[in-house]
Amino acid sequence: MRPILGRIAAALLLCGAACSTAMATDLVMGRSTPQSVLDPHYTVQPTGVAIAPDVFDRLVRFGFDLQLEPGLALSWEPIDDLTWELKLRPDVVFHDGSSFDAEDVAASIRRAGSMPESPSPMSVNVGAVADVEVVDPLTVRVRTTVPTPLLMDQIGQVFIIPSEFADATTADFNSGQAMIGTGPYKFVSWVPNEQVKVTANPDWWGGEPEFENATMQFITEPSSRVAALLSGQVDVIDAVPPADVPTLEANPNIDVFSIPSVRLLYLHLDLKNDNSPFVTDKDGRPMAVNPLKDARVRKALSLLIDRQAITDRILGGGAAPAGQVAVAGQGGYSESLTPDPLDPEQAKALLTEAGYPDGFGLTLHCAVDRDVNSPQALQAVAQMFARGGIKVNAVDCQPYSVYSSAATEGKYSAFLWGRNDSVSDITLNLRNGYMTYDQENGFGSFNRGRYSNPAFDELVKQALQEFDRDTRYDLLRQASEVMLNDTAVIPVYFLNASWATRKGFSYDANMAVNTGLQYVHATTAQ
Amino acid sequence: MATWLLRRLFQAVLVILAMTVLVFIGVNVIGNPVDIMISPDATQEMRQRAIEALGFDQPLWRQYLTFLGNALTGDIGNSYVFNQPALDVILQRLPATLELALSALLLSVVIGLPLGLLAGLHPDHPASRTIMAGSIFGFSLPSFWVGLMLIMTFSVYLGWLPSIGRGQTVSVLGVEWSFLTLDGLKHLALPALNLALYQISMVLRLTRAGVRETLHQDFIKFAHAKGLRPRRIIFVHVLKNILIPIVTVVGLGFGHTVAFSVVTETVFAWPGMGKLIIDAINVLDRPIIVAYLMMIVVLFVVINLLVDLAYTLLDPRIRLETQE
Numbered sequence: 114m115r116p117i118l119g120r121i122a123a124a125l126l127l128c129g130a131a132c133s134t135a136m137a138t139d140l141v142m143g144r145s146t147p148q149s150v151l152d153p154h155y156t157v158q159p160t161g162v163a164i165a166p167d168v169f170d171r172l173v174r175f176g177f178d179l180q181l182e183p184g185l186a187l188s189w190e191p192i193d194d195l196t197w198e199l200k201l202r203p204d205v206v207f208h209d210g211s212s213f214d215a216e217d218v219a220a221s222i223r224r225a226g227s228m229p230e231s232p233s234p235m236s237v238n239v240g241a242v243a244d245v246e247v248v249d250p251l252t253v254r255v256r257t258t259v260p261t262p263l264l265m266d267q268i269g270q271v272f273i274i275p276s277e278f279a280d281a282t283t284a285d286f287n288s289g290q291a292m293i294g295t296g297p298y299k300f301v302s303w304v305p306n307e308q309v310k311v312t313a314n315p316d317w318w319g320g321e322p323e324f325e326n327a328t329m330q331f332i333t334e335p336s337s338r339v340a341a342l343l344s345g346q347v348d349v350i351d352a353v354p355p356a357d358v359p360t361l362e363a364n365p366n367i368d369v370f371s372i373p374s375v376r377l378l379y380l381h382l383d384l385k386n387d388n389s390p391f392v393t394d395k396d397g398r399p400m401a402v403n404p405l406k407d408a409r410v411r412k413a414l415s416l417l418i419d420r421q422a423i424t425d426r427i428l429g430g431g432a433a434p435a436g437q438v439a440v441a442g443q444g445g446y447s448e449s450l451t452p453d454p455l456d457p458e459q460a461k462a463l464l465t466e467a468g469y470p471d472g473f474g475l476t477l478h479c480a481v482d483r484d485v486n487s488p489q490a491l492q493a494v495a496q497m498f499a500r501g502g503i504k505v506n507a508v509d510c511q512p513y514s515v516y517s518s519a520a521t522e523g524k525y526s527a528f529l530w531g532r533n534d535s536v537s538d539i540t541l542n543l544r545n546g547y548m549t550y551d552q553e554n555g556f557g558s559f560n561r562g563r564y565s566n567p568a569f570d571e572l573v574k575q576a577l578q579e580f581d582r583d584t585r586y587d588l589l590r591q592a593s594e595v596m597l598n599d600t601a602v603i604p605v606y607f608l609n610a611s612w613a614t615r616k617g618f619s620y621d622a623n624m625a626v627n628t629g630l631q632y633v634h635a636t637t638a639q
Numbered sequence: 640m641a642t643w644l645l646r647r648l649f650q651a652v653l654v655i656l657a658m659t660v661l662v663f664i665g666v667n668v669i670g671n672p673v674d675i676m677i678s679p680d681a682t683q684e685m686r687q688r689a690i691e692a693l694g695f696d697q698p699l700w701r702q703y704l705t706f707l708g709n710a711l712t713g714d715i716g717n718s719y720v721f722n723q724p725a726l727d728v729i730l731q732r733l734p735a736t737l738e739l740a741l742s743a744l745l746l747s748v749v750i751g752l753p754l755g756l757l758a759g760l761h762p763d764h765p766a767s768r769t770i771m772a773g774s775i776f777g778f779s780l781p782s783f784w785v786g787l788m789l790i791m792t793f794s795v796y797l798g799w800l801p802s803i804g805r806g807q808t809v810s811v812l813g814v815e816w817s818f819l820t821l822d823g824l825k826h827l828a829l830p831a832l833n834l835a836l837y838q839i840s841m842v843l844r845l846t847r848a849g850v851r852e853t854l855h856q857d858f859i860k861f862a863h864a865k866g867l868r869p870r871r872i873i874f875v876h877v878l879k880n881i882l883i884p885i886v887t888v889v890g891l892g893f894g895h896t897v898a899f900s901v902v903t904e905t906v907f908a909w910p911g912m913g914k915l916i917i918d919a920i921n922v923l924d925r926p927i928i929v930a931y932l933m934m935i936v937v938l939f940v941v942i943n944l945l946v947d948l949a950y951t952l953l954d955p956r957i958r959l960e961t962q963e
Contacts, residue, residue, distance in 0.1 A: 143803075149720045149721050150720070150721050150722050150723075152722065155722050156676070156720075157678045158676055158720075160720065229688070229689075229692040230692055230693070230717060230719075230722065231689070231719070231722065232672045232673045232675075232676045232677060232689055232693060232719045233673075233676040233677045233678055233689075234685070234689060236685060236688075237678045237680045237681045237682075237685055238680075240682070240685060283722040283723065284723065287723065304805075304815075304910060305728075305731055305732065305910065306732060306910035306911075306914070307804055307805060307908070307910035308804065330803065330804060330908065331908065331910075332803055332908040333905060333908070333914070334905045334906050334908065336787050336906070337787070337790065337802065337803055337905075337906050337907065337908055340787070340790045340791060340794060340795055340802055340803075341794075341802055341803045341908075343795045344790075344794040344795045344798060344801075344802055345798075346794070346801055346802060346803060346804075347803075482921070512921065513675065513921065514669050514670065514675055514920070514921055514922065514923055515669055515670065517670070517674050517675050518669065518670025518671065518674045518675070519670075521674050532679055533679075534679075541680050542679075545679060545680060545681075545682070546679075552683045552684075555682030555683060555684055558681060558682045558683045558686065559679055559681075
């Protein structure tokens with residue numbers, strides 16, 4: 114009798130232990146970018162976001178295909194050219210017990226646009242908003258200054274705070290006092306530069322969160338991050354260095370989750386100056402004519418790049434060749450724009466046709482500390498150009514602080530640039546990056562190469578005003594094709610994003626490169 | 640004494656002023672923080688507004704005068720990245736760095752002095768030769784690599800010590816300290832050792848050289864002849880005479896570890912202020928750069944002051960200023 118009772122007791126205990134671990138696991142995440150400020154409206158930089166998506170909710174959620182899904186807003190409709198009506202989710206409660214309603218949305222949008230002292234303000238997301246009207250506790254009307262089909266992509270990124278904190282300062286958030294959101298986790302504590310602790314919010318509208326307590330540790334040094342995962346101090350890390358991915362994959366206790374991301378590395382070319390600063394003839398003397406202004410020359414340069422070799426060897430398989438600026442699933446993606454193949458004969462033919470049978474001289478620039486292995490990739494590109502007859506005078510890599518200012522001022526001729534675009538379509542990407550520079554209308558604000566094509570401008574202008582999604586996506590696709598058949602820029606590769614977890618956890622790899630607690634899952638499989 | 644102190648203070652203020660001018664010119668030459676940090680979705684108008692709000696559209700001399708005016712009222716400016724007063728950001732992180740630097744100082748003295756004495760007193764002993772060879776590794780191996788090796792050995796393979804962060808802290812006088820808890824000490828061990836390695840080697844070699852030099856002096860022979868115990872000869876007469884260069888190096892080393900312990904703090908994810916200055920320079924967060932460098936000048940001035948005072952204690956022949 115006793116041995117049987119003993120076995121039953123042991124079995125019950127084991128069941129109890131197994132059940133309790135399945136319900137209340139804790140999580141420690143090692144994150145590469147530290148949280149500089151807890152105020153969710155201060156900046157759009159990743160240092161200001163970090164824990165915010167887990168503590169606060171937004172009006173929309175972005176799916177894995179970058180398309181919008183309901184968040185705190187259940188539906189959104191344009192009722193006329195300048196007004197959108199949002200219906201909000203009912204029965205949502207803040208962490209302090211107060212209920213969520215339209216006042217909170219209005220207060221959050223207003224606050225997000227009122228941070229003048231920020232060098233990277235969230236006003237980019239609320240810039241089109243003229244007024245927010247509270248119709249009833251669950252309905253909001255947003256009036257815009259100009260027709261804004263993409264309003265929800267923009268204001269949908271604003272974190273919603275309680276209206277009582279409409280006048281809260283950053284210091285109030287940093288002290289934790291104002292850190293009240295509707296999200297799956299409640300804020301517990303913040304040690305600047307070290308960690309943020311949160312605890313589960315069991316009343317979250319999206320379901321009970323998987324982890325009882327979670328800590329986000331900030332480990333900026335990649336090797337230390339990997340070491341912390343290997344020693345078990347953290348359960349999941351982001352930004353796994355590409356060189357370590359094979360070793361980690363071979364480790365039986367670690368799982369790696371990789372996906373091609375939206376981060377595109379591409380070559381901007383100087384299309385403004387006739388006497389481009391870093392373009393010379395074969396003898397190194399400046400030229401009166403800028404060969405880069407000829408679309409055939411640009412196409413030839415693109416055909417000289419062996420993208421597959423770069424992504425396989427230099428980035429260790431941690432990237433994918435790029436043929437356009439949009440990713441599959443994003444509005445504006447074109448099936449016909451495949452990455453240019455390596456074709457030195459065609460390149461030579463194009464160069465000869467354009468009048469440069471012996472090529473010309475060029476200096477390439479990049480930022481030294483911005484993307485992993487980008488200087489090496491640029492050096493490979495330089496070698497490939499040299500094989501095609503272009504004399505590369507130098508590959509000059511600068512610290513980002515110097516590089517970004519100089520590039521914006523148009524001091525370079527051919528430079529490697531990286532851009533993330535993780536919204537549902539590429540309208541703003543095209544508007545800011547490739548439309549003819551027009552300060553008055555706000556077009557082409559970051560068109561560093563000063564590409565100018567009236568046909569392209571016309572298509573994007575139409576897309577900016579087009580409320581019907583399918584029509585807009587078609588216009589964007591056409592605009593993409595015009596721009597890339599003209600080789601306005603030379604897309605090179607999309608970087609992979611990788612996360613790694615210890616056995617017992619998994620991570621939802623996503624191409625927008627979002628790192629957050631909601632993407633981690635505890636797996637019961639051993 | 641008082642005039643000497645006042646003169647030192649005055650010199651410190653001059654250095655600070657010169658440094659602020661250099662920082663303003665330097666940042667201005669590189670560019671402005673808006674271009675580095677602004678969202679690529681911004682329009683020209685938003686960019687211009689941000690630049691104006693931070694004052695970067697003004698001529699440099701006017702930006703500098705505004706800064707001086709605010710500084711006189713105690714306001715060095717708000718960090719662009721943290722949106723907090725720059726000085727607060729630095730002071731928040733100072734205790735962690737001080738803790739690390741003081742632990743490294745302690746280790747360098749506690750390990751370096753005895754080993755150096757041993758190597759100096761028995762230079763031909765195999766242990767001394769090993770110690771001297773080891774000290775070469777101490778100052779030539781890059782601390783980045785040593786730090787990672789320490790993590791791999793003690794944290795990943797042996798699992799004895801944690802590799803990142805500060806561990807449990809206890810609040811004393813309103814400041815968080817981690818050396819008062821066992822968990823905190825475990826977190827402190829590896830980074831302190833990593834930081835101290837260079838100092839240990841320096842102190843070790845200086846001590847040995849000093850001992851070798853002093854041991855053959857007449858007054859030591861006289862002390863032997865007088866019949867003093869060997870322990871008293873070594874620890875009172877020899878040690879006091881060799882301490883001056885050691886105190887100088889330790890003082891400067893301490894200042895250096897407080898100000899520039901970037902590598903160790905980054906590798907061990909130690910939440911100190913070492914990384915602040917590099918990050919601030921990378922994004923041109925000018926208020927932090929200015930506040931940080933100001934603090935460093937004050938720190939070095941204080942350390943030099945204490946070292947000079949220590950000289951007078953160690954060697955009664957030294958006067959702080961010439962007396963006529």
